[in-house]
Amino acid sequence: MIELRQFRQFIAVAEELSFRRAADRLHMAQPPLTVTIKQIEEELGTLLIERTNRIARLTPAGRVFLEECKRTVMQAERAVLAAPFSRHAAPARD
Amino acid sequence: MIELRQFRQFIAVAEELSFRRAADRLHMAQPPLTVTIKQIEEELGTLLIERTNRIARLTPAGRVFLEECKRTVMQAERAVLAAPFSRHAAPARD
DNA sequence: CAATGTTACGATACACGTAATCATA
DNA sequence: TATGATTACGTGTATCGTAACATTG
Numbered sequence: 001m002i003e004l005r006q007f008r009q010f011i012a013v014a015e016e017l018s019f020r021r022a023a024d025r026l027h028m029a030q031p032p033l034t035v036t037i038k039q040i041e042e043e044l045g046t047l048l049i050e051r052t053n054r055i056a057r058l059t060p061a062g063r064v065f066l067e068e069c070k071r072t073v074m075q076a077e078r079a080v081l082a083a084p085f086s087r088h089a090a091p092a093r094d
Numbered sequence: 095m096i097e098l099r100q101f102r103q104f105i106a107v108a109e110e111l112s113f114r115r116a117a118d119r120l121h122m123a124q125p126p127l128t129v130t131i132k133q134i135e136e137e138l139g140t141l142l143i144e145r146t147n148r149i150a151r152l153t154p155a156g157r158v159f160l161e162e163c164k165r166t167v168m169q170a171e172r173a174v175l176a177a178p179f180s181r182h183a184a185p186a187r188d
Numbered sequence: 189c190a191a192t193g194t195t196a197c198g199a200t201a202c203a204c205g206t207a208a209t210c211a212t213a
Numbered sequence: 214t215a216t217g218a219t220t221a222c223g224t225g226t227a228t229c230g231t232a233a234c235a236t237t238g
Contacts, residue, residue, distance in 0.1 A: 001099070002098070002174055003097050003098050004095075004096070005095070007173070018193095019194095020192060028229075028230085029229070029230050029231080030194090031229085031230075031231085032229055034194055034195085035195095035228085035229095036228090044178050045178055048177070051193075052193095052236085052238095053191090053193065053235090053237040054192060054193075054236095055192090055193085061178060061179075062177075064177050065176065068169070068173030068177065072166065072169045072170045072172075075166045075169045076096065076101070078162055078165075079101070079163055079165070080137070082159070082162050083138050083140055083159035085155075085158070086157075086158045099203085112217080113217070113218060122205085123206080124217080124218070124219090125204085125205075125206085125221095126204055127218095129204095129220095132219095145218075146212075147210090147216090148212080148213085148217060148218075149217090189237105190237100190238090191237090191238085192235100193234105193237100194233105194234080195232105196231105197231090197232085198230095199228105199230085200227100200228085201226100201227090201228080202228095203226085203227095204224085205222105205225105206221105206223085207221085207222085207223105208221075208222100209218105209219080210220085211216100211217090211219090212217090212218105213215090
């Protein structure tokens with residue numbers, strides 16, 4: 001089952017068009033990114049990034065997926081921000 | 095960092111208003127649900143569910159968060175479905 | 189041959205289940 | 214006291230980093 005972590009990693013790679021720079025941006029090593037992107041492509045059954053040695057470009061599916069990923073992450077952030085706004089009470093500490 | 099897994103679990107609990115039934119619906123045990131909901135409330139800094147022994151009801155923040163969670167999960171599903179639609183090629187198998 | 193990406197692999201973290209405890213109807 | 218929620222704890226998986234390898238510009 002796909003998770004936001006995967007969305008976030010794909011967004012970084014797709015926007016940077018570079019595993020190296022995406023890794024820097026995410027403050028992590030490159031290898032796990034390769035694995036994550038492959039996982040996503042496997043799960044979607046669709047190639048998202050055209051690679052030679054370096055990244056070439058996004059496939060059409062990759063471009064669509066990038067936009068939808070951004071919407072999803074933004075919506076998730078909205079959820080987190082919206083809830084506390086409707087103030088009620090702090091969670092019971094114990 | 096919050097994940098879809100937590101959103102999905104909260105949705106089940108919030109809609110069922112019962113950890114027990116939510117666990118059944120998610121095909122998992124109850125205890126992890128308690129932990130997840132506490133994690134979310136901790137992360138949001140907001141109480142989402144009013145509990146006595148059993149669940150009483152959602153707080154206002156809980157109701158808002160439930161709607162935003164559902165939007166988020168729906169958007170995530172849209173992302174997964176949308177990408178392959180813009181056909182291109184299956185991921186390299188080899 | 190320098191820079192980038194991938195594969196392999198070991199270590200750590202974390203999500204889950206089981207068991208035991210608590211609370212209330 | 215029976216049902217449902219929480220706490221405590223052990224275990225398996227998954228995510229990550231390091232290292233070795235491959236590729237291409």
